[in-house]
Amino acid sequence: MANLDSFDKNTQLDWELEETLVDRRQRLPYKISRFFRSTWLWIGLITLFTFALFDAGVMRFLITVMELGLQLAIIIATFLFQFVLMFWFLSRTRMYTIMPGAEGVSFEDYRGQPEVLEQARQLVMLLRGVRAFEGAGGEPLNGLLLEGPPGTGKTWLAQAISTEAGVPFYYVDTSSLQAMFMGMGTLKVSRMYAKARKAAKAYGAAVVFLDEIDAIGSRSGVSSVGGGTQGGFGGFGGGSMGLLSTMLIEMSGFSLEHGWRARLRTWFYKNILRRQPPKPQKRVLTIGATNRIQALDPALLRPGRFDKKMRIDAPDLEGRRDIFEYYLSKMAHDESMDPMVLATETPGYTPADIKYLLNETLRYALFDGRRYMTYVDFQLAQPEHEMGLRAPIKHMSKEARERIAYHEAGHAAAVRLFLPEHRISRVTIIRQGMAYGHVVHYPARESYQGMMTRESYLNRLRVAVAGKAAEIEFCGAKNQTLGVGGDFAYIRSVLYAMAMAGMLGPLGGALSINPQNGMLIPSQEMGEAMETLFQRTLIETRQALRERSEMLRALVERLLEQEEMLADDVRAFFDTYGLHTPDPALVRDGELIDLLPPPTPEHAGGRKPAADEK
Known part of the structure; x- marks a missing residue:
């Protein structure tokens, strides 16, 4: 207990220092506010204003003030209306x-x-x-x-x-x-x-x-x-x-x-x-x-x-066929437009791509003087959709055309040799977009990137280097074109995917950091393994093309003459050399099903049967 004798009577407590209500009412601001709140003040002002209304001068003054006030109110209201209207328009959603x-x-x-x-x-x-x-x-x-x-x-x-x-x-x-x-x-x-x-x-x-x-x-x-x-x-x-x-x-x-x-x-x-x-x-x-x-x-x-x-991913083969059937039922076409064949030639296409492609196909037909589209119109419209406009080079030298023809012929031959399950829809030496020539091929049945084996990657690598191999083998190492540059972008991606999957030995996933930009790059050991595989693949591909030199030279002559070969021409050409083109097929419940109707006797000679027909 505190000692009361030690308490100083002159000491003030905290609550004694606080301002009281009496002190607050003695202040001048409170007196002024109280004066204006006084009832008698307002009664006096209202009385004075009432008597002033009987004076003509006061009335004229009040009318002038009211007119100015009304004009000011209209200006303010107009400004506020415009401001509110602007925000109303800005707050509208499309x-x-x-x-x-x-x-x-x-x-x-x-x-x-x-x-x-x-x-x-x-x-x-x-x-x-x-x-x-x-x-x-x-x-x-x-x-x-x-x-x-x-x-x-x-x-x-x-x-x-x-x-x-x-x-x-x-x-x-x-x-x-x-x-x-x-x-x-x-x-x-x-x-x-x-x-x-x-x-x-x-x-x-x-x-x-x-x-x-x-x-x-x-x-x-x-x-x-x-x-x-x-x-x-x-x-x-x-x-x-x-x-x-x-x-x-x-x-x-x-x-x-x-x-x-x-x-x-x-x-x-x-x-x-x-x-x-x-x-x-x-x-x-x-x-x-x-x-x-x-x-x-x-x-x-x-x-x-x-x-x-x-x-929602891009549709598979059966899905694309369903979409083609839906759009073809609304568009004029002949019997050559088989939905299944079109579906096999458009892997990765979305419904929007398919709709646009058929619309472009019909445009080709109309400008060709027909009101219905054919499979040939489709083959002409597809590369424009994928690569750009056709822009043939009219003044190219004979040697340059031959080098391009050998380059594309090498790719086409490699597809038939190393990817027998693929179909070739086009081989051309006509410039389209940024490419001076190209070969379009696709699997006859649906394939999936994540299910590819080492041998599948090697075959794709052989097809990719075949253009360079053909130029070296038939035109000379010193006469290579810059066309191989586009191939090397794909070659590097294949080699990198194989290395990261551990397909080049125990170095899978070995990466290093580039000190300049901080990006991951292959390590020195991985780079050496990739270079070794590339050189070995190039030698194997050159050997395979050398053994088929007669076929390759015949294909080059055909390309120089026609400049472009579509699916039927390509199929007929390779059939004469025993390299048959597979028909579209579908794997269902482990069984390979041929999707095209049986061929007529006069066309059965060059047709390669599906696995279940052998």
């Missing part, structure tokens, strides 16, 4: 609406991806039976992310889902969600979801499709073309600040359970209806599409936002 009943894309129009289509049908059933699903204790799907290369049909599938479900479909250009001014982007997102929820109440559900969602959903800002992020107006983020956060809140439905609307709804149910408010209905399905899923923020990919993710 959103295109397709309402139920309008003509749209259906599942019958979506071809080439049966597995994806089955998942889409299940999703449509959930959209239609959302009440039954909720009654069983489930929660509707919040988001569906479609990921895959460009042109694979992500937008097409999203529109088909909405059409089949019979709900409103909102196509949103995500770049329009960005804005110049702070807060405008978040306002756009809020208005977009408010409109979708209003439609969902009327139709049971609604679909919001965000194309190229990586433009707003990337990590730490807005995605740029180079894969980084960028700010907005003035470098401070602009109208894009908070855009992703608002998107996350709207997708998770947090705004439905909180805010003044939710509080008013809760108060109405508890105080007026005397019962607990029902759970908010989340019936807006957000479908996003991107080809760069690695750039998206992880918070956007978690369950509760984008619950389901579907990867």
Whole structure:
């Protein structure tokens, strides 16, 4: 206990130093405010103003003041109206609406991806039976992310889902969600979801499709073309600040359970209806599409936002055949346009590529004086689509043409010798795009990069070096062209893939860091192994072409005469030398199935049967 005798009576406590209400009322500012709040003051002013109205001079003064005030008010109102109108236009989103009943894309129009289509049908059933699903204790799907290369049909599938479900479909250009001014982007997102929820109440559900969602959903800002992020107006983020956060809140439905609307709804149910408010209905399905899923923020990919993710790749052989059949049913063509043959000649093509290619094929036919397209039109249109316009060199010397012919003939012969399962669709010495000549070949049946063996890589390497081998063998080592430069880009990629897979010995994966740019490069040991394999492959390929020199020279003469040989000519030429071209085939349940109809007797001689026909 403290000693009271030691307490100094002259010492002031902390609470004694605080300002009291009496002290505060004695201050001048408080007296002035109290004077203006006085009732008698205002009564006196109103009385004085009333008596002043009876004076004509005072009235004229008041009318003048009122006119000036009215003009000033009109000017201010006009300025505010323009300002509000400008922000209203800036807050509008480029959103295109397709309402139920309008003509749209259906599942019958979506071809080439049966597995994806089955998942889409299940999703449509959930959209239609959302009440039954909720009654069983489930929660509707919040988001569906479609990921895959460009042109694979992500937008097409999203529109088909909405059409089949019979709900409103909102196509949103995500770049329009960005804005110049702070807060405008978040306002756009809020208005977009408010409109979708209003439609969902009327139709049971609604679909919001965000194309190229990586433009707003990337990590730490807005995605740029180079894969980084960028700010907005003035470098401070602009109208894009908070855009992703608002998107996350709207997708998770947090705004439905909180805010003044939710509080008013809760108060109405508890105080007026005397019962607990029902759970908010989340019936807006957000479908996003991107080809760069690695750039998206992880918070956007978690369950509760984008619950389901579907990867849509380029269709396989049967898928491409289905797509060709769909488009050919709407376009004029003759019997030479076999969907299966076209599908085998377009590995890696997306539905968008196929549609464009057939459109270009029809253009070739129309400018040739026909209203229907043929297989020859297709063969002419395909290289233009892949490589660029045909630009023949009219004044090339004879020696240069021969070197190009030997180069391409070497590639073509190597395909028949080392890749017997491949089909050659074109051999040409006509310049197309950046190439002075080219050979187009493709597997007769579907092949997969990840399933290639060491021997498969070696055969592809032999085909790639065959152009250089033919030039050295038949034109001389000193007469090589720069055409081998394009081949070496592919040669290096094959050698690097083999080295990284450990196919060049125990050095697999041996890399070193380039001190100049910090990039990974092959180590010295790996580089020596790659060079050794290349030299050995080049010697083997030269030997194989030397043994077939008669065939190669005949092919060169044909190329110099015709300049271009298409699939039928190439097949007929190699058939005379016993190198037959395989027909398109499909492996199903371990069995190789020939996809072309049986040949007629007069054409059966040069046809190589499938494995099950031997």
